[in-house]
Amino acid sequence: MTSTAVTPIPKVDYTTTPHPSGVQALSLKDAPALIESLLPVQKLSIDVYKERMAGSGQTLTALGSYWKGRKPLVLNRACVLASLLPVTDNPIKDLEVFELLMGMDDVSMSKRLARAKPEEIVRTAKIPDIHAYFVVDPPGHYVPSSAPFNVNDYPYLKNGREIAPKLRWRSDVSETKQHEVAALTFEFDTYHDLAADAKRAEEVGDELSSHIWTRVNQHLGTNAFSFPELVEQLGVMRFGHRPTVADTFSGSGQIPFAAAQLGCDVYASDLNPVACMLTWGAFNIVGASVERRQAIEREQSELVARVKAEIDALGIESDGNGWRGKVYLYCLEVTCPSSGWKVPVLPTRMVSKSKSVYAKLVSVPTEKRYDIELVSDATAAEMKAAEQGTYRKGDVVHFVNGVEHVNSIASIRGDYTEMVHGKKVKRNRLRMWDKSDVVFRADDIFSERLYAIQWIKELPEGDTGRAPTEYRTVTQSDLDRESRVTAYVQAHLAEWQDKGWVPDTRIEPGDKTDEPIRTRGWTHWHHLFNPRQLLSFGLINSGRTAAGFINLGGALNYSARLSRWAWQRDTINSIFDNQALNTIYNYGCRGLIYTLGPYLSNYASTPLLGSVRVISSPANAIDYCSDVFITDPPYGDAVKYEEILEFFIAWLRRNPPAEFSNWTWDSRRELAVKGEDHDFRLSMVAAYKRMAECMPDNGIQILMFTHQDGNIWADMANIVWASGLRVTAAWYLVTETDSALREGSYVKGTILLVLRKRLGAKRTNQTDLAYELEDEVAEQIQRLTGMNDTVASDSKRAKDGNLFEDADLQMAGYAAALKVLTKYSIIDGKDMAQEALRPRVPGQKTLVESLIDFATDTSNKMLVPLGLDESVWHELEPAERFYLKMLEQESHGLNKLDNYQNFAKAFAVRNFSALMANEHANKAALRSAQDFGRAEMNQSSELYQTPTRAVLYALMDLQAGKDLDVVIKGLEQNLKVGAFYSSRDLLVAIARFIGKKVEVMRPDEASAARVLADGIENQRM
């Protein structure tokens, strides 16, 4: 396996030269990193969500919105910082400093909210002496000296009018102090509330962190006044030099870009050249210096002007009256087998909702075909009728002389199946296109026709107003222009393919690439583009500049035979919205001016300081070293990058610009990490083994992956093992869902595994492992809940709720299991690195899986609900634990069924359905005391004779108005014989707990619970 030789990033070695800041090289050499001890996952999830919701406003998205699965910059930044920061003996201070660095503290939040407005501050903040901060305008005018108050309540008279006084900051109040005062208004706002209105930290710029450095330096012993300085000093303290961060699965470059923004030296590599190109763009366009950016923009404007002149000279896009074609709409046409008519295949006849335009099919019986006329300003009834087209659920439908003809596309295409090597393969009678084809041939089953054009008025030079647009029926002149385009492209195709301006490669069959071949007969990538598109993109691509290449990728995503026309919004949707290459019956084609839009894209600009290298290499063959690796490998076939990106590679592969010429312009499908089976594990191991080799002994890795199912943990343990690594921590973040609020423990999110090299060859056996696992789980959970308690006792922090939720604590179980397991090389005499690579036997649980199950069960059992004493918890049966735990969750409004399922599994409840009133996915709920009625009282129930069931029964009776003494007698009888007297404390605790948890949901049951608890207690006195 080969990889491109990499010019190493030069480093100053501060183990031999003192660092100018005075920090001591290698003083943190073996210190655990912050991310191995804590991470404020809740706040981070909120910021991740904010970044995701920014959509196209995300910093790097404009470089290639077709790239799916971008890892948010804020998460990547957190990973870099938390890998470099040390853990100290003061975790709360560690947390504070981390939050300062992430712009999560109150002062930063005030800056993110631009909140330092005096009149707003005094309206809500408690300030004993406002004159310490503000001067009143007009001077001497009375306002109260202590806030809160509303300035509008203290007006002064000017020219007979009441005017509210103004407050101005005193000149001796620093900007930081202003924000500190502004932050007093946050007393009741949670981080979640505040973040909703705030800018993202990265949007504020350097002033966001101007207030943090003294506190940061004090805590860390550094001498830094910017991120690059801090990162360098932490790197020197840990590794002896400015730290290097690498990502071997760089994709769109989100991880390496975040590291470079912080000032790290960065290596970014990927197998796929499109990924390398986007990463390059992140560094060299978004991250370019101001001068370089201006040069790129000049170069792109020149390109646009040149291509426009060439198209104008051909006269194929203008109507000759000052209007240009903006969007051309095409549809397939087929010959209806039952009528012999040529019928346009239109899933809808709608053309534009905003302009009330639809396509009217006008019969031409003499020629057995339809003209298509556009009707503008149509009535609502006409538009409604036009929603239906000739294509309906797989059929082509039209009427001739009142007779309906319905024929399926499948029958028109001649679909059939054939057995090939015992497998059914779909075939049809479509002609497979030749390399020289650009349009369907006359005798093909399908043909294609232009059926509408959206025109845009050309405005005079310098007029930046909004140009009017209109839709028009296709005329003979339009068709003549179409023929000219086709003829021109046919005449030049071979030459352009030769020069690499348009694609010349075959579409390799595959999961995602089969569809265009099978459903249209398109065999080469250029067949996915019509002549007009080939002409525009071919001319643009003749420019072959690096930025131009990146822009071309963006433009291709919006104009191909696969681009869906969105008549609801007068726009063309992007092809890669669903990460597939779906063929469609009608599509939109951008005119040149519209196509050239992205070429003048206003990309974000954040010049970078560190050194960066982009390398085209499979992860298992990298030839560079790095202190930190942060990676997000493909998992579970989420996106088949190696197939779908061939759509772009086909355009870019020949004669790439110098910057990209060392890369392998091929998707190298066979080398891609993919799937989730044995081969996936082998290729992951090869990659992570190589990274472990290329990392110093005190190096650190963060491996990100999307949470899927239980098996993944065993997979990951095996991969880590066989790669010579060990897990030191695991974190769970909500990243993929539309809600950053925890809705249950199995919400789709991202897991961060923190990895170190496994040094030495430790041995253990299963028995010792079990004890160690139990201890580790207990320690992790106690540590996290301990931090929750500390936070809860801090008046400022308490409002944000727990630092770690149940999902994080459950995660602690997995983390503990992986941590303990992967520390050992040999278990029961077996070499685990080898054992890990053994193919799985379906249906058989491996040792690793059993140990992981054991650890997670242990952790789940420790999840004592808040408000219940641990001693009570330990006396309960599994079904009782489940009931009381879920009651606690319901009291927080958590009603996701998967959460109930997970806890039922964790607590070993056999039939949790028996305890449920509702099992809907998002509205799951336990039975109340009344819902239970007399159910679950017999021997077959998991709640039989348990204190919890007896209490619930008693609550039902009390709510039914029964006498307390009678109810307590009944309660006695519902328990095991003689159990009542020894269980009285337990019964009281359970009743009080239920009372508290159902207070809001079921006040009557809550009041019955209080009566019962008091009753049992009084009886004892």
Ligand SMILES: C[S@@+](CC[C@H](N)C(=O)[O-])C[C@H]1O[C@@H](n2cnc3c(N)ncnc32)[C@H](O)[C@@H]1O
């Ligand atoms: C999940 S994506 C990474 C996404 C990236 N973190 C981002 O934010 O855009 C996985 C990447 O792994 C790359 N890849 C797949 N197999 C690879 C291999 N064997 N070596 C290197 N990269 C590979 C894919 O091309 C893809 O870019």
